[in-house]
Amino acid sequence: MQYRRLGRSGLKLSELSFGSWVTFHNQAGYESARDMMAVAYESGINFFDNAEVYAEGQSEIIMGKALKDLAWGRDTYAVSSKVFWGGPKPTQRGLSRKHVRDACDAALRRLQVDYLDLYFCHRPDIDTPVEETVRAMHELVLQGKILYWGTSEWSAQMIFEAHGIARQYGLTPPTMEQPEYNLFHRERFEHEYARCYSELGMGTTIWSPLASGLLTGKYNQGIPKDSRATVKGYEWLKNNFESPEGKEKIERTKALEGLAKEAGMSLTHLSLLWCLHNPNVSTVILGASRTEQLRDNLAALKVAKNFDTSLVERIEKIMQNKPTAWTHNA
Numbered sequence: 001m002q003y004r005r006l007g008r009s010g011l012k013l014s015e016l017s018f019g020s021w022v023t024f025h026n027q028a029g030y031e032s033a034r035d036m037m038a039v040a041y042e043s044g045i046n047f048f049d050n051a052e053v054y055a056e057g058q059s060e061i062i063m064g065k066a067l068k069d070l071a072w073g074r075d076t077y078a079v080s081s082k083v084f085w086g087g088p089k090p091t092q093r094g095l096s097r098k099h100v101r102d103a104c105d106a107a108l109r110r111l112q113v114d115y116l117d118l119y120f121c122h123r124p125d126i127d128t129p130v131e132e133t134v135r136a137m138h139e140l141v142l143q144g145k146i147l148y149w150g151t152s153e154w155s156a157q158m159i160f161e162a163h164g165i166a167r168q169y170g171l172t173p174p175t176m177e178q179p180e181y182n183l184f185h186r187e188r189f190e191h192e193y194a195r196c197y198s199e200l201g202m203g204t205t206i207w208s209p210l211a212s213g214l215l216t217g218k219y220n221q222g223i224p225k226d227s228r229a230t231v232k233g234y235e236w237l238k239n240n241f242e243s244p245e246g247k248e249k250i251e252r253t254k255a256l257e258g259l260a261k262e263a264g265m266s267l268t269h270l271s272l273l274w275c276l277h278n279p280n281v282s283t284v285i286l287g288a289s290r291t292e293q294l295r296d297n298l299a300a301l302k303v304a305k306n307f308d309t310s311l312v313e314r315i316e317k318i319m320q321n322k323p324t325a326w327t328h329n330a
Helices: 030-042 054-070 097-111 130-142 156-169 187-192 194-200 235-242 244-262 267-276 291-306 309-319
Strands: 003-005 012-014 016-019 047-049 078-083 116-121 146-151 203-206 283-286
Touching: 012 016, 016 030, 016 291, 030 054, 030 291, 047 116, 047 283, 054 078, 054 097, 078 097, 097 116, 097 130, 116 130, 130 146, 130 156, 146 156, 156 194, 187 194, 235 244, 244 267, 244 309, 267 283, 267 291, 267 309, 283 291
Parallel strands: 016 047, 016 283, 047 078, 078 116, 116 146, 203 283
Antiparallel strands: 003 012
């Protein structure tokens, strides 16, 4: 396991990290979740990702119980939460100062920790001024409840706005962004955010590196009964895979699978290593419902030596979706 700086911050996160979206509570109960976290930690993972909305808070409760039972030193790992979708009432949603504070306190209770290492604005909030959110996050930093704050799926324009407000008023700026990034989803990460890396020093904790399982090849022959596409509430995922666009992606996935075999690795490993090949990726968040699945994902690091520039070029020929380079005129 290698460790990368979170942007220009001094925090170093494992290049592979572990998240609980979809899996904890929905696909993995407490014992399974605890065992996977233990495997992750023993393999060198030091960042565990969560959010208030995952399984309506149950995901954080499971992770918190596991953290307590595993009893790792608090100075040996980082844990996160995200704020936006807290509940049905107006004061339980969005990025107002009130909800940001209430959600942070609730996450601390569920995770059974004294502070959050990373705290994300899960989505932009068109109803709350960016300045209000920046000030709310800054207050949490001063109170010692969070160490770093960031965004998730914000536009580059909004991220620059947040940094500008922070500079103007002497507040803590966002350190990182958590965007989707994989072989099929590249435009925002590689094009829109280019200035955020070079000018703001933004770090990234990317999610869905395997495109919700598509880049494992398990959907090449249809939708397996035990996949996340069959989980209640994720019917949209099944519809995506069965759409014309989804079927086209599956054909490209089959071609990638053949290439991966030639390179001496699985499609899963090729897809993860492709993400890690980008220097603007601080950490790749893994998601798994079983220990065996997590171990297989981690095994990608064992074949990293087989992933080189020539392989990247062959991948690009199959994908044909490389974003245009960012320029000042773009």
